[in-house]
Amino acid sequence: MCETYREDSEGVARGLRRCAPGLVQEYRLDYFPPYRLGSVRFICTEPYFHHHRTCHHLQTHYHVPQPETLDEPRRSKDDLCPICLDRLIKKKQLKCKHTFCDECLQASVQHTGPMCPVCKDVFGVMEGDQPDGVMTWINSSSFLPGFSGCGSIMITYTFPNGKQTKKHPNPGQPYQGTTRTAYLPDNEEGQEVLKLLKKAFDQKMTFTVGTSRTSGLDNQVIWNDISHKTSKTGGPQSFGYPDPNYLSKVKEDLKAKGIE
Ligand SMILES: [Zn+2]
Numbered sequence: 001m002c003e004t005y006r007e008d009s010e011g012v013a014r015g016l017r018r019c020a021p022g023l024v025q026e027y028r029l030d031y032f033p034p035y036r037l038g039s040v041r042f043i044c045t046e047p048y049f050h051h052h053r054t055c056h057h058l059q060t061h062y063h064v065p066q067p068e069t070l071d072e073p074r075r076s077k078d079d080l081c082p083i084c085l086d087r088l089i090k091k092k093q094l095k096c097k098h099t100f101c102d103e104c105l106q107a108s109v110q111h112t113g114p115m116c117p118v119c120k121d122v123f124g125v126m127e128g129d130q131p132d133g134v135m136t137w138i139n140s141s142s143f144l145p146g147f148s149g150c151g152s153i154m155i156t157y158t159f160p161n162g163k164q165t166k167k168h169p170n171p172g173q174p175y176q177g178t179t180r181t182a183y184l185p186d187n188e189e190g191q192e193v194l195k196l197l198k199k200a201f202d203q204k205m206t207f208t209v210g211t212s213r214t215s216g217l218d219n220q221v222i223w224n225d226i227s228h229k230t231s232k233t234g235g236p237q238s239f240g241y242p243d244p245n246y247l248s249k250v251k252e253d254l255k256a257k258g259i260e
């Protein structure tokens with residue numbers, strides 16, 4: 001996130017702004033060669049920046065490596081808001097100590113949920129747009145490859161057909177329901193992951209509505225970036241076991257959504 005900005009002689013802020021994890025929006029690089037972190041003129045086009053008069057449009061997203069220092073809260077006597085780059089108006093401070101204008105923060109929350117726009121610290125209960133459905137599981141004595149010392153847990157997610165709400169890509173249109181099955185080892189770590197998956201499901205984060213990557217069809221209930229093993233066997237290529245990295249991977253996926 002932009003913590004290294006300053007204003008040039010025309011009063012235009014320069015810097016870098018991260019608008020999503022790993023993405024920085026920037027523009028008019030040619031005005032400031034050579035390109036260096038912290039000396040780039042940028043403007044963000046996210047909707048919540050539109051109230052600010054220095055907003056412009058741009059076409060390109062660049063991936064920029066992010067030094068640790070960009071995550072340090074800026075402390076200056078002017079106390080600028082890292083979203084609008086202007087003086088803080090009705091300052092709000094999060095528990096991570098980053099501060100924002102009340103209006104800027106509210107707009108960010110609407111856009112990306114209750115997550116600090118600077119350090120991604122989650123400060124509330126994140127809720128996704130998963131449609132209505134049911135999660136159930138049963139324990140079985142059959143083991144999974146790589147976990148021969150314990151049984152397994154079979155999770156079933158069931159979603160009936162329904163109608164998309166305004167959170168979904170095509171509000172008012174129907175979506176196709178689905179039934180999905182996933183497997184965990186029935187050991188201590190597997191049970192811990194099950195609890196986290198249940199929490200993710202209850203926070204409507206496990207599925208979303210969109211275009212299926214496998215069938216290419218629109219208006220489907222689809223996975224929402226939390227890894228699941230939908231097969232008992234076949235290894236990682238088949239979304240199955242054995243996969244010694246799976247339990248730590250799924251915990252990382254969940255942590256990225258504020259669930260840990
Ligand atoms: Zn602001």
Ligand SMILES: [Zn+2]
Nearest residue numbers: 096098116119
């Ligand atoms: Zn923060």
